[in-house]
Amino acid sequence: MTTRWPWISMLVSLILTLNPYGIEIIEAAFFAGEALSRSIWAPIALTIFAIMAAVILMEWLIRIYIFRRRARGATTA
Secondary structure: OOOOOOOHHHHHHHHHHHHHHHHHHHHHHHEEEEEEEHHHHHHHHHHHHHHHHHHHHHHHHHHHHOOOOHHHHHHHO
């Protein structure tokens, strides 16, 4: 591991967002002409975004932990 950036989860999030289903969910949640469609899909889309952000944050924290542990040096008991 050479970088601390959470590139794996960011790449997966980008792929999930930019595929046809992800774009359709975003359009239904924020750009739909009907208020009913927006009110149904907006909480679902925001929940998906929050889960993706939590996964990215968790990967970043794990990478920082591993990076610091390797910098310290592994000790054996």
